[in-house]
Amino acid sequence: xxxxxxxxxxxxxxxxxxxxxxxxxxxxxxxxxxxxxxxxxxxxxxxxxxxxxxxxxxxxxxxxxxxxxxxxxxxxxxxxxxxxxxxxxxxxxxxxxxxxxxxxxxxxxxxxxxxxxxxxxxxxxxxxxxxxxxxxxxxxxxxxxxxxxxxxxxxxxxxxxxxxxxxxxxxxxxxxxxxxxxxxxxxxxxxxxxxxxxxxxxxxxxxxxxxxxxxxxxxxxxxxxxxxxxxxxxx
Amino acid sequence: xxxxxxxxxxxxxxxxxxxxxxxxxxxxxxxxxxxxxxxxxxxxxxxxxxxxxxxxxxxxxxxxxxxxxxxxxxxxxxxxxxxxxxxxxxxxxxxxxxxxxxxxxxxxxxxxxxxxxxxxxxxxxxxxxxxxxxxxxxxxxxxxxxxxxxxxxxxxxxxxxxxxxxxxxxxxxxxxxxxxxxxxxxxxxxxxxxxxxxxxxxxxxxxxxxxxxxxxxxxxxxxxxxxxxxxxxxxxxxxxxxxxxxxxxxxxxxxxxxxxxxxxxxxxxxxxxxxxxxxxxxxxxxxxxxxxxxxxxxxxxxxxxxxxxxxxxxxxxxxxxxxxxxxxxxxxxxxxxxxxxxxxxxxxxxxxxxxxxxxxxxxxxxxxxxxxxxxxxxxxxxxxxxxxxxxxxxxxxxxxxxxxxxxxxxxxxxxxxxxxxxxxxxxxxxxxxxxxxxxxxxxxxxxxxxxxxxxxxxxxxxxxxxxxxxxxxxxxxxxxxxxxxxxxxxxxxxxxxxxxxxxxxxxxxxxxxxxxxxxxxxxxx
Numbered sequence: 001x002x003x004x005x006x007x008x009x010x011x012x013x014x015x016x017x018x019x020x021x022x023x024x025x026x027x028x029x030x031x032x033x034x035x036x037x038x039x040x041x042x043x044x045x046x047x048x049x050x051x052x053x054x055x056x057x058x059x060x061x062x063x064x065x066x067x068x069x070x071x072x073x074x075x076x077x078x079x080x081x082x083x084x085x086x087x088x089x090x091x092x093x094x095x096x097x098x099x100x101x102x103x104x105x106x107x108x109x110x111x112x113x114x115x116x117x118x119x120x121x122x123x124x125x126x127x128x129x130x131x132x133x134x135x136x137x138x139x140x141x142x143x144x145x146x147x148x149x150x151x152x153x154x155x156x157x158x159x160x161x162x163x164x165x166x167x168x169x170x171x172x173x174x175x176x177x178x179x180x181x182x183x184x185x186x187x188x189x190x191x192x193x194x195x196x197x198x199x200x201x202x203x204x205x206x207x208x209x210x211x212x213x214x215x216x217x218x219x220x221x222x223x224x225x226x227x228x229x230x231x232x233x234x235x
Numbered sequence: 236x237x238x239x240x241x242x243x244x245x246x247x248x249x250x251x252x253x254x255x256x257x258x259x260x261x262x263x264x265x266x267x268x269x270x271x272x273x274x275x276x277x278x279x280x281x282x283x284x285x286x287x288x289x290x291x292x293x294x295x296x297x298x299x300x301x302x303x304x305x306x307x308x309x310x311x312x313x314x315x316x317x318x319x320x321x322x323x324x325x326x327x328x329x330x331x332x333x334x335x336x337x338x339x340x341x342x343x344x345x346x347x348x349x350x351x352x353x354x355x356x357x358x359x360x361x362x363x364x365x366x367x368x369x370x371x372x373x374x375x376x377x378x379x380x381x382x383x384x385x386x387x388x389x390x391x392x393x394x395x396x397x398x399x400x401x402x403x404x405x406x407x408x409x410x411x412x413x414x415x416x417x418x419x420x421x422x423x424x425x426x427x428x429x430x431x432x433x434x435x436x437x438x439x440x441x442x443x444x445x446x447x448x449x450x451x452x453x454x455x456x457x458x459x460x461x462x463x464x465x466x467x468x469x470x471x472x473x474x475x476x477x478x479x480x481x482x483x484x485x486x487x488x489x490x491x492x493x494x495x496x497x498x499x500x501x502x503x504x505x506x507x508x509x510x511x512x513x514x515x516x517x518x519x520x521x522x523x524x525x526x527x528x529x530x531x532x533x534x535x536x537x538x539x540x541x542x543x544x545x546x547x548x549x550x551x552x553x554x555x556x557x558x559x560x561x562x563x564x565x566x567x568x569x570x571x572x573x574x575x576x577x578x579x580x581x582x583x584x585x586x587x588x589x590x591x592x593x594x595x596x597x598x599x600x601x602x603x604x605x606x607x608x609x610x611x612x613x614x615x616x617x618x619x620x621x622x623x624x625x626x627x628x629x630x631x632x633x634x635x636x637x638x639x640x641x642x643x644x645x646x647x648x649x650x651x652x653x654x655x656x657x658x659x660x661x662x663x664x665x666x667x668x669x670x671x672x673x674x675x676x677x678x679x680x681x682x683x684x685x686x687x688x689x690x691x692x693x694x695x696x697x698x699x700x701x702x703x704x705x706x707x708x709x710x711x712x713x714x715x716x717x718x719x720x721x722x723x724x725x726x727x728x729x730x731x732x733x734x735x736x737x738x739x740x741x742x743x744x745x746x747x748x749x750x751x752x753x754x755x756x757x758x759x760x
Contacts, residue, residue: 050616050619085611
């Protein structure tokens, strides 16, 4: 499966944020999306998730040699600030989520096994989500996206609110599921991107550009990425 | 100290200027005409600066004038009292009361946070210079306005200056007494102010201020001058204490510890709103639902929000049950009322529109729906799918109608019974009209609020209303209901009109919601 982003443009007032960004993302890869502050990473994700209407451009999915437009079911989006329904408990949220996603999850596991996966403590499972910490809300948000299992996963700085142990487990989990997915992972932490991602894509001056690793070691690769970001920033 | 004040004053003016420019942007139609680099535009900035300075000057005098007119001139005029002694008597006692109620040199505020915490201005110099400026403003404003307003009561210029000096002296003495007292302790004391003793003290002061002049006694003008002189002398050590106090920085830190000042205005307002709605949640293990999907979500929502949904409707129902029973009782046991009631029931139906508007909790319910549920769920794409939106819309509408029908049913049953007992009507159709129009009005307002919410979903991620149409629509609804109160139209005419109107409106609104809500129900940018 491939995801084609073509000629994506988005302006806010007179500010051009995306200036015809194009890229082809492939299944089985984790893409590290890197850009400087205000480069438009979140806008790019919001356009993909249909939260913001792009001014121009298209998203298409190529599957078994056939191309079709990207649909709601194709996308899972984990926001950097987690949002969960505050008036439900973790168990209730999952029950509701499984109810309405029966098509995507025809044979759901018991709710507790999902919560075990995310290591949500037994005593916290029947608490209202409003009383969850930032990290725990993030776990819930990540979990429902894992359960729905959409082929394209957009992750906006998802690991920064986790403690080191959970962050490491999440990384393992992402590596396990990547063969069936296109994962686009936005982060400001270079080490995390180099450690987890197969490809680095920078978003600068409103366009997407892959930085090839070739035969460079990590330090050289890092310098190359920073040079590319600086170079494009000076245009 | 002058330099610190200059910086802090400029900071305050810049802060206000930018706030003014920002508010210009929210005026519909103006946003597109303003340049993107709004805060860099010199012309606009100068305009806003002039407005800010004008506002500062006006506020020096306007506030004082209003205060004197409302608290002194109005009562004196009402009791037909005259003479400078009465005027100065009330002024002196209110000043004392003001000093008791608000005696703090350290006040909270975002501009103070910026100045002291972010820009690291010297807290002591900042506090003292700003307080000095405040005292100066108070003195000038008070002296000038007392002289102007006091002319009505023959208060001399000396009297006005003495009054201003008294106010300033009290404003020095009271904060000095509080210096070094931790904020928590101050708050505790403030809460104690509301204890019975304190309330009695306040009432006593107010009584001395207002009742004594009515009884013909006021502090003689000479005694007033003596009191002012004593206060000014007593203020001298207080000023010394204020100038030599070392704990200003700590006091400010304590003031900012609440946290809200650290955040942007937007997220702070959102947080306040969110917390207030989260407090309305009631949670217990017994709340479960056998339904599934969106019906399950809605069911739990209703159960968790009984405080603003079912329980509040029950209370209203009980109130109206009592009212209806009282009405029926009056018809049975107090015949003179029958005629009046009968004529009201046959011509006063329009005013019921206002009653039904008021008992309908539509707006609070939709806001709770947004803050506690849709605010987060709308970020999930599955939740924004047309089918999902309509399923939940239908489930919610059913619940809201059911809740609003509770009090409506009581009124709908009570009114025809009252009509019958108060002498009946020549047209039996009126019984049916009263019954049906009340029920329909309940359904109408439920549909109206829900459809408005779904079609105009006005909130952005910070829970601010971003769609002026929503505010306009709500205001128009209120005004129409309000103006209906005074109308007297025969029930047979108005009831029939209402019946037809409600049915047509409900059908059209539902049609519009089903066609358009999938497109319009999303987070505003």
